[in-house]
Amino acid sequence: MQKSLVIVESPTKAKTINQYLGCKYIVKSSIGHVRDLLVRKFNKKYKTKQSISQSSEKDDLMYQIGINPYNNWKAEYHILPGKEKIVSELKNIADTVDHIYLATDLDREGEAIAWHLKEVIGGDPSKFKRVVFNEITKNAIKKAFNNVSHINMYRVNAQQTRRFMDRIVGYMISPLLWKKVSRGVSAGRVQSVAVRIISEREHVIKNFVPEEYWKLSISLFFQEKKSIILDVTHYQNKIFRPMNKEELDLYIQIIKKSNFTVKHREDKIFFKEPPAPFITSTLQQSCSIDLGFSVKKTMFLAQKLYEEGYITYIRTDSTYINENAVKTVRTYIKQHYGDRYIPIEPNTYCNIQYSQEAHEAIRPSNIKTTNINNSNLNLDAQKLYTLIWSRFVASQMSPMKYQSSTVVIIANEFKLKKIEKIIVFKGWMKILKEEKNIVSEISSLKIGNLLFFNKATSVQKFTKPLPRFNEASLVRELEKKGIGRPSTYSTITSKIQEKGYVKIKKNQLYAEKMGEIITIRLKKNFSNLLDYNFTARMEKNLDKIAENKIEWKKVLNSFFKDFSKRLEQAKKKPEEGGMEPNTIVMTSIKCPICYKKMGIKNAITGVFLSCSGYDADPKKRCKKTINLTSLNEFKNNKKQQLIEKIHRCKECKMTMDSYFINNEMKIHICINNPSCFGYTLEKGVFNSPIYLSEVIQCEKCYNDMILKTSRFGKFFLCIKKDCKNTRKVLANGEISDPKLEPIPFPELLCTTSNASFVLREGTSGIFFAANTFPKSRETRSPFVEELARFQNLLPEKIRYLASAPITDNKENKTIVCFNRKTKQYYIGSKKEGKFTDWLAIFVDNKWLVINKKK
Incomplete structure (x- = not known):
């Protein structure tokens, strides 16, 4: 019997596909990429004196990065660490089969993975076939295997072009940034553009000067003492906008x-x-707004749904829906909602400007599957599926019909207006949105009717700057500018946060100081890299390479020629047009240890004061630093933020960033620092964050703990070198409780190994983990009965959990749960692996049982 090997990227996808293919097929997973460009660490001790003298900095760099633009873009690939066993297994199976089907994803990244698999497996090229499908269903897979093709090298070359450019930018600019700006920083071809978008918005927000204004609403009586509220919109044919309370009161009297x-x-x-x-x-945008998911979480859950066969391929910028899917959904709408809800002709939608792939939109694989019941998918995945299902069904329904009524009332030289929208026919909103039926307030009003004053209501307002981006709105901005593609959005938003150039707080993206500095430096010396139009054009060129309209190495050569010139110029001294260094700005503050002056310094960890004695003889070097805490982190009142005094730099007249030094001193630093040396000190008694005034003692060794800053936030570190104990500073400025020391439970055995459990504490509360971690990665939540049985092992702070009910009202075992928002424990129960509606919370030193359905 002839056998065939089918290779996909993920084990879940392999498992789903295996259900639809017969015993003639062996389905295996590569678990993503198996090969990438080689990276070497250059080490001179392995080179002879002659080779060292003959080699140049250019040769050494090419040796390290795995590609050589000076040698027709010769590339060196290597099997990724940890993938050797997978590749070996695939090779062995490939030798025993007659056909090899590469069924990786249908985008360019998937095409490249297929090519790499073919290259590492080797053997007879005629054995390899390319298979693509938009959804993992029986019909789609059957159709795909009846229409096999070959690897599209134009698409592979487009992916390689992107990869080569990203490697060149990252590895050739980063050493320059380390030298000129700060160690540990780097640049990315697309990520740096995303940081620029956020930095420029940050600049606008910081320089925005809010203006006060007032809104006025008037309540009027009409027939049978009914009242109606209208907004005052105009006075003397000009927009009504009083700028202060005195002006408003005058208008009210009139x-x-x-x-x-x-x-x-x-x-x-x-x-x-x-x-x-x-x-x-x-x-991604809808998940952010409706479900509160990050871009990364959305893509992770969507990938799971796709691999399990519930939805179509998730990386797409096309709104196209195939004819059969349209026919199916129209039939479903007719059966469940009636003829009124189906338009005469199917709805069609225009693609976005830079749409590249001829894929379908994201839709359910089977419209009849309204809810999913799969132990491999959690509640969040089910919510995501419901959102996708609802959006797809709604997209093929009739339009919503509503009546808009506008009434204008004149009072001397004032104009008052009210607009009402009354839904006449819900249409698609019947399934997608729950709209309240509005009772009309103005239906009986007619032209010429007289009304009488009841009361005036005023609201103080302040003009606001453009809002900060969140992950979803940043993706929308990138898409609008033609930067990035569906397969890269999640990576972009994740990387700029991981690198420490952007931080997220309350779902808003803030540009960190180092992100702003790098943006300014790159914008000056590599203007094309950060130019929106250039980046969008490069995305178009990649599309043209994939369509065989441009030769890929020509695009690379053109890019590298210009890039090399700019790089050499940037390496020069600032006075010769080179990149400006990240200099320390000296202040009048004296070091508390050596009494030398301290300077403002910017690093990947943030802004801080550093002693100028650090640059002295290494033996006499002073390493004293003082952390600076931004005031923006503790402005919880939005109105307070708007009306707070804006400090202006005396040197360049720009706004200044404000920081706490301690409880008695603030420093205001020009936002153009370090290019501008402007700063001012402010002394007084300030309501600074708790952790600036508290002395923290290590609970392990009882030494003092000092405040430190990393790209992940502020934390306290024990001064004893061999202790390494830390305490995190929470978002509200409070210091986290000491971590629970791991507690061995030798009598509780793991189910997947011979290991026993250890009780640990993480960001999601306490949990059981195998004592042989990482060899065994088994984890689970504790049952209350287990804590009750071994309550003598529990520390005081969690001992109360052992007193919770051991079973619910239906004799299901109870389990310890943790609310990450409130940081509180509660007790739930499970039946057949799913949570029930029963829960208990600890209130006033006793357990209160709640039934969520009631």
């Missing part, structure tokens, strides 16, 4: 004495078309 007459009324019928089915970016 309007109270006025006669109110209905001057104009207009009723119109409007139709609102349904939104398009999801593409990658709109899915």
